[in-house]
Amino acid sequence: MRGSKRQKLAFWLLGLCLPTTGLLAQTNDDINSGLQFNFSTPGARSLGMGGAFLALADDATAAFTNPAGLTNLTVGGSEFSLELRQWRYTNVFTDGGHAFGPPTGVGLDTVEGLRNGESDSEVSGISFLSLGYVLPRGFTLAFYRHELANFQARIESAGAFVGSGERGNPLFRVFPSRSNLNLQIVNYGLSSAYELPGSVSVGAGVSFYQLDLDSRTERYFRGEQDANGDGEVNEEDRRLSRQPGGFFGLPDFLGDNLFNIQTQEGDDTAWGVNLGVLWKINPLWSVGAAYRQGPDFDIQSRYVYGPRGPNPGQSANPNLCSSSRTQNCLGGQGVLHVPDVYGAGVVWTTSQGKTKITLDYDRVQYSQLTQDLTNLLARETGDFDRSNYRVRDGNEAHAGFEAILGIGSQLVATLRLGAWYDPAHTLEYIGTDQALRARFVAGEDAIHASSGVGLVIRENLQVDAALDLSDRVRTASISLVKFF
Amino acid sequence: MRIRPAIFLLLGLASSWAPAAAQEDDFTPLLKVQTVMISVAREGGGTEIGSGIVLCQDESQVYILTARHVVFGKSLISEPDAGQVSRIEIGLFRNLAPPIVENRQERVITKQSAGKNRDLLLLTVPLQLVLPATAVLSAAPAGSEAESRPGERQPAVYTIGSQQGAGKIATSWALAEGTLFRRDPEFLYHTAPITPGFSGGPLFNESGALIGINVEIVSGLEVGGDPETRYGRALAIGPVIETVNKWLPGNCLHSAGPVRELAYETYRRAMRAVSIKNWPQAEALMKQSLQHLAQEGGTVHLQGMRYTTYLPRYHLGLALYKENRCGEALREWGRSEVQRAIQEDKRYQKLKKFQKRCVERLKQDIQKASATAGR
Numbered sequence: 085m086r087g088s089k090r091q092k093l094a095f096w097l098l099g100l101c102l103p104t105t106g107l108l109a110q111t112n113d114d115i116n117s118g119l120q121f122n123f124s125t126p127g128a129r130s131l132g133m134g135g136a137f138l139a140l141a142d143d144a145t146a147a148f149t150n151p152a153g154l155t156n157l158t159v160g161g162s163e164f165s166l167e168l169r170q171w172r173y174t175n176v177f178t179d180g181g182h183a184f185g186p187p188t189g190v191g192l193d194t195v196e197g198l199r200n201g202e203s204d205s206e207v208s209g210i211s212f213l214s215l216g217y218v219l220p221r222g223f224t225l226a227f228y229r230h231e232l233a234n235f236q237a238r239i240e241s242a243g244a245f246v247g248s249g250e251r252g253n254p255l256f257r258v259f260p261s262r263s264n265l266n267l268q269i270v271n272y273g274l275s276s277a278y279e280l281p282g283s284v285s286v287g288a289g290v291s292f293y294q295l296d297l298d299s300r301t302e303r304y305f306r307g308e309q310d311a312n313g314d315g316e317v318n319e320e321d322r323r324l325s326r327q328p329g330g331f332f333g334l335p336d337f338l339g340d341n342l343f344n345i346q347t348q349e350g351d352d353t354a355w356g357v358n359l360g361v362l363w364k365i366n367p368l369w370s371v372g373a374a375y376r377q378g379p380d381f382d383i384q385s386r387y388v389y390g391p392r393g394p395n396p397g398q399s400a401n402p403n404l405c406s407s408s409r410t411q412n413c414l415g416g417q418g419v420l421h422v423p424d425v426y427g428a429g430v431v432w433t434t435s436q437g438k439t440k441i442t443l444d445y446d447r448v449q450y451s452q453l454t455q456d457l458t459n460l461l462a463r464e465t466g467d468f469d470r471s472n473y474r475v476r477d478g479n480e481a482h483a484g485f486e487a488i489l490g491i492g493s494q495l496v497a498t499l500r501l502g503a504w505y506d507p508a509h510t511l512e513y514i515g516t517d518q519a520l521r522a523r524f525v526a527g528e529d530a531i532h533a534s535s536g537v538g539l540v541i542r543e544n545l546q547v548d549a550a551l552d553l554s555d556r557v558r559t560a561s562i563s564l565v566k567f568f
Numbered sequence: 569m570r571i572r573p574a575i576f577l578l579l580g581l582a583s584s585w586a587p588a589a590a591q592e593d594d595f596t597p598l599l600k601v602q603t604v605m606i607s608v609a610r611e612g613g614g615t616e617i618g619s620g621i622v623l624c625q626d627e628s629q630v631y632i633l634t635a636r637h638v639v640f641g642k643s644l645i646s647e648p649d650a651g652q653v654s655r656i657e658i659g660l661f662r663n664l665a666p667p668i669v670e671n672r673q674e675r676v677i678t679k680q681s682a683g684k685n686r687d688l689l690l691l692t693v694p695l696q697l698v699l700p701a702t703a704v705l706s707a708a709p710a711g712s713e714a715e716s717r718p719g720e721r722q723p724a725v726y727t728i729g730s731q732q733g734a735g736k737i738a739t740s741w742a743l744a745e746g747t748l749f750r751r752d753p754e755f756l757y758h759t760a761p762i763t764p765g766f767s768g769g770p771l772f773n774e775s776g777a778l779i780g781i782n783v784e785i786v787s788g789l790e791v792g793g794d795p796e797t798r799y800g801r802a803l804a805i806g807p808v809i810e811t812v813n814k815w816l817p818g819n820c821l822h823s824a825g826p827v828r829e830l831a832y833e834t835y836r837r838a839m840r841a842v843s844i845k846n847w848p849q850a851e852a853l854m855k856q857s858l859q860h861l862a863q864e865g866g867t868v869h870l871q872g873m874r875y876t877t878y879l880p881r882y883h884l885g886l887a888l889y890k891e892n893r894c895g896e897a898l899r900e901w902g903r904s905e906v907q908r909a910i911q912e913d914k915r916y917q918k919l920k921k922f923q924k925r926c927v928e929r930l931k932q933d934i935q936k937a938s939a940t941a942g943r
Binding site: 156219538 | 869873874875
């Protein structure tokens, strides 16, 4: 971790907010074009309620979501919790088709408009582990381990066609590519909370984040329209270009046809803080708000020509990008900036306490991902302009419902329902380069629906299970909470 | 789901904080609605009146507690003889439902459970109507659980009973106010001016919680009071519950009531004090909970998904133990064991462990005191 981050942390701990400093960000690697994953909040209970938990925050998962909620433990006592999650991602990316011009009808170039491909990936693991502890004088502490992100993706694109072939709008085909990415961000956190007079609780936490990032994009050569290079496109060229590896042909993914490789690697640690406040206005109404600072990780990116490239083993540009050099460079050292999140929520509880309705609003600063984008495309080396790339900040809306189905002396059963709005947040190219516009396309908004059940057994063990479904992500969770 | 009229909820809440000088208009409807009038006709033409208290209610039945002699006469030696009773009429306050009438032609009362050694009778009666309130139990008059001492302000008590109208049947409810004069483990003695129609009726503390069942009127000579004064004698709620608990369905005594909600809310705060080890505060709040609801048992929602059993006596004992007041702690744990809810709870093991430690500690204290005295 760099020294400036330590200073930043110190200021946060003092309750001061430093202005956002310029940081490098992720790259315009192809793999980043199709990804849309979320930085998850923990808890099967929260998941079943659509993630609307800021004003509820009444278990140890509050340590991450809204640390002020930890004061709730003073009523119930200490607890240990464990959560297992499984994520199934459907990654949507540009696989082919023809944009900014009509298809020629030759070889693969027969589809009008961009064609999306989809790939599925699945990861699972212990996503949350915590110990919430009540101290004398009303302070509460929670230690936890949380998987902020656990993501895998594998995509394979045949390469889209762009342009009409007319003057000023040349016909071009994006190089076919294969990409994979593994990303895991784990944080080890310590949060504390205290209840002030007036039923207002405040909480703060500090997290030590670990990044493990590994991505590789292989771009394969495809021939030109003038396949034999005689300066004109004739029948012979059309025949040759329809063959595998040709301009209109199927991709040739053999090793000796590898044109270049783009890699991103990150093995870094960083610190972050989170702050929260919770006000129990009366037994029926509570409001909460929280801020979560995303960590900044150093990452390395690299561009290397393959056997079919002009200089195998060499980069297309010897200059590596850095914090002081962002133009006329390729790859180098950058920073992955996990977005900051701030939000507010409200919960309404019926007078009998058996039904709860929660609403949250979260502002996710996804735009931070592109604040200092590093160029990793050879075609952009000369005129790379960071402002041509964007990820819009997201306004998430979460709604949740929880109802106690029955209370027995040995068992309490609960049903939960929820939904949330997940705005598009893929990397989008908005410049004039048609090939890049075809590759970096804005994602789509998504609606998640969730449901869950919970059982409290013999007063000291809680078991929760939940599902969260959307077009692109399906999350299943089961958690165990042991009360002391 | 039972929806109780808001007016009674408000009345109930008001009653929870009602001062000793509460006015009838704002306090007694809640007490009266729990009280029933009982008129009993016997073979040979005699008619007697008495009262009863609705202890609790489940989906289809109400459980009315009265004195056994109200229905079966004064003799506690002979077995109850239902054959002597020709008609029983039970009236509800403000005619919330038509009177419940049982006679030789029509048996309505599904079960009568009579105490063998105590003057108690539980009537189980079908009733679809959901009553606005049922009894809330408390072991003590509000404000004090200690034995009364000379010169000390005596806690106020209230009692409701039937008044006899024309035709020797009970026709209205009467309120009598007084103070608690004396108490022993079995009985409470009070100065509220009661008449025979109050027999089997409830004795309430200042908060409107049931603390006893009137069974007799005694002279001052019998109880060491003013010879010219007649005192009411009521079976204390502890022995009452000990007798009737086995006749009631499991959760019946914990059925809804505004004072119960107040007790649970106080208990939540008390549990927070326990959790953060603020023992003086825990002691005070547990005592407050007990004033609202003395009977242990029932499920309390603490927060989030945390539920617990209502065990104020156990936790009061724990707080006292932590404050090195073992004698008092042992007394509270003993009371908790009598109520039997603790035996069903995981904390019972702890109670036994702490009891043992307390006994050891007391033994050591006695040995030290003896050694000091011997020097």
